[in-house]
Amino acid sequence: MNFVHPSREDITLEGVLSALADPMRLRIVRFLYENRGNCASCAEAAPCPKMAKSTLSNHFRILREAGLIRTVKHGVEHRSVLRKEDINARFPGLLELILKLAA
Amino acid sequence: MNFVHPSREDITLEGVLSALADPMRLRIVRFLYENRGNCASCAEAAPCPKMAKSTLSNHFRILREAGLIRTVKHGVEHRSVLRKEDINARFPGLLELILKLAA
């Protein structure tokens, strides 16, 4: 169960936009952003308590495949960080603007 | 056959992002943007020649319902304009940034 992450160059605008177009995923990203570089488990970053685990897991997979987060195993948890540098290198200002506008 | 457009306040970030997350729709929006306020028929703004008419029509519907374009009948054509002012009033800088980054 090791995760596949796209390299920085493989992050696409289409992928980023469609990942962020979902309100639940945007809330996950905001949480990670405000977590300032710290990892968070899926449960910690969950956008709402009543969401099915499998749905949450799927949202994390979409964020991961879009290149927005990086996930590593850490004991029984899977911890994710926002790939802020990669996203800003590829699409400068986009992440911050979207988070600001979604406030 | 008159079109329903959301009012400025009803334009949502989610709607705008998911409308722009499709490469064909992004090309339509780019075309309209570069058209500088001028209307364009569906056929003129078509992102690729081989796309089915019904698919194109559906993309215009999605753009319209997201509040990105305004469409009016003009003879046998349905002409669309980008709702630049409305989008910028609601989400300042977003449209220009996405178009720039997608360049």
Place this chain on the structure above:
DNA sequence: TTCAATAGTTCAATATAATTGAAATATTGA
């Protein structure tokens, strides 16, 4: 070491959305 608890993932089923060809609608010009 065994076992239960925890955290996520995968699977299969259902529900929702996108794509397309074909048929329908509306407008104009001959």
Place this chain on the structure above:
DNA sequence: TCAATATTTCAATTATATTGAACTATTGAA
């Protein structure tokens, strides 16, 4: 009146999202 044009609507197919249930991996306690 009729054919041409531009686009929409419809129905079928295909793709994507959501969920509960079963599965996997890791840890901590008895």
